[in-house]
Amino acid sequence: MIGKLLQYIYTGWCGIMFAIPMIIFSPFMVIPLLISRKLEGITFFFIRCWVYMFSLTTGIWFIGHNKKTVDTSKSFIFLINHTSFLDACAIPVAIPSSLVGLGKKELSKIPVFGWVTSRFAIWVDRSSPESRKEGIKRMKDLLSGGTSVLVAPEGTRNNTDEILLPFRHGPFRLAIESNINIIPVIIHRASKLMRRGSLLLKPGVVHSYVLPEVSVQGLTEDDVERLADDVYKMMKDKIVALDESA
Secondary structure, eight states, X not given: OHHHHHHHHHXXXXXXXXXXXXXXXXXXXXXXXHHOGXXXXXXXXXXXXXXXXXXXXXXXXXXXESGGGSOTTSOOEEEEOOOOTTHHHHHHHHOOSOEEEEXXXXXXXXXXXXXXXXXXXXXXXXXXXXXXHHHHHHHHHHHHTTOEEEEOTTOSOOOSSSSSOOOOSHHHHHXXXXXXXXXXXXXXXXXXXXXXXXXXXXXXXXXXXXXXXBOOXXXXXXXXXXXXXXXXXHHHHHHHHHHHHO
16 A cells, blocks of 8 residues: 555656656757757757656666667658657657657647647547548658658557557558658567556666668558568567567
């Protein structure tokens, strides 16, 4: 009983320390993007400052592995496994590139977080085919302009006992149509700190792993399903290997 009460108190503290640094750094995150997309490097520097402050005050640390393998001068479609709300902090540490993410519209309604992240996120109403189509169009425009994008191919947070939820084909069709290569990223052990289906937190370390780049050069619409299956297997095998070595 006391342990559960302490966890509720700790989770509340984490929520406060998630919001306060974001409020402090929000002008430095937002203003550069309002001036020019070319200043997005400044934005992502302060996003990482926000993550560092969150870690320093909560004891939840984020470590990125294999980041140096990413060519930050190129655009990529980064694909992540959606584990928990801690992904928001893990992603800026895991991926060295500036990017725009595709997210569910409900997140845009979170006070402060929704307003700040709206500057580098594309919100989509998953129940609306028109909204999804518009989201894909905007991502194509960004990719053609040299900006990387981030998508969770599972489509939603994985609250099941399965290692990964089935992948939707949209991100893979986007990669082929845009002729932009894919880089899968594994977020690992976040579920140890925020159990699936729960909002309660505990301190610890979240690791992220950049996997080898997946080329889409020469692929066509007929290859979408096979590409999705190949990336799914790559990501699942990596998670299984990490679990076994833990």
